[in-house]
Amino acid sequence: MINQTSMPIQALRNSVRLSDSYTLTALNTVDTPLFGLADGDRPIALPDTAEHTLIATGAGGGTTTLLRTLTAQALALGASVDLIDPGGTGHRWARDLPGVRYLSRIADIHDHLLLTVAALQDGTQAWDGTWTGRRVMVIEHLGTVAYGLREYWSQTRPETQLDEAPGVEALGVLLATGPSFGVQVFAGNPSVRLPGLGTVPVAQVFPTRVIALGGAALWERIAPDIWCIPPYSVMPGRMHITAGQQVTAFQALYLSDTEARAVASGEIEPGGPQ
Incomplete structure (x- = not known):
């Protein structure tokens, strides 16, 4: 982890794959989903808590790929997953997997969000702190979903005078x-606006933020607390993660659709023999 006053050039792997021995070593040392490897093959993993993670990249920066990698590992750990994939093209690999509720239609997403909140409010959504009791909500594009929910409500309930769509x-x-x-959210979104939360700072809602293939404007939107902005790389999988006032460059773990299905279903155990 590096601070904002000292950002040395770091030697990073050009790729991080399941077939690499250094990847397996890293997977064996973490208890939460692995983002990838920093310099010296240091594993960068999800925090132990259920805090949300935001992935914000420029076009082709790897948002869908990293969401796939994190989702597969969460399923392998026993979490249930609500996969919100507007348009139904980003995560076909997970459609029929056990433990996955796949939602691509806005009407279904609307109903599901309301039912989930109702479960929280009536006490039926209990959590014992384990991964097997955790619900991970994966949202391919937060802004697209929010826009769709507003359009859906305005078209189906035009007579209402609500300030915001219920979804x-x-x-x-x-x-x-x-x-x-x-209930933990993994979301992809390059915009600063957070649905239903007004002007709440991004860092307050998403303590863990991953940024790739973006310049100063993207950093200003997603991580305005970081004043020493690192240069971005066009190398596929090269990303930065920020938590608090620290920024770390890393090479993201890449799982193909086939590998993600195998990891999620336990056919390939992360950190185990291949």
Whole structure:
């Protein structure tokens, strides 16, 4: 981990794959999903808590790929996954996997968000702190989903005078309170606006933020607390992760669709023999 006053040039792997021995070594040392490897093959993994993670990249920066990698590992750990994939093209690999609720239609996403919030409010969504009791909500593009929810509500309930669409409000509730109930969001979104939360700082909702293939404008939107912005790389999988006031460059773990399915279903055990 490096601080903002000292950002040395770091030697990073050009790729991190399951077939690499250094990847398996890293997977054997972590208990949470692995983002990738920093300099010296240091594993960069998800925090132990259920805090949300935001992935913000320029076009082709690897948002879908990293969401796939994290989702497969979360499933392998026993989490249930709500995979919100507007358009239904980003995560076909997970459609029929056990433990996955796959949602691509806005109407279904709307209903599911409201039911999930209702479960939190009536106490039926209990969490014992384990991965097997955790619900991971993977949202391929937060902004697209929020826009779709607003359009859906305005078209199906044009007579209402609500300030915000109920689906967007529900999403805001999950972003604000979900971690306390074991509902964790992995979201892709290059925009600064957080659905249903007004002007709440991004870092307050997403303590862990991953940025790739983006210049000063993207950093200003997603991580305005970072004043020493690192240069981005066009190398596939090269990313930066920020938590608090620290920024770390890393090479993301790449899982193909086939590998992700195998990891998620236990056919390939992360860190185990291949």
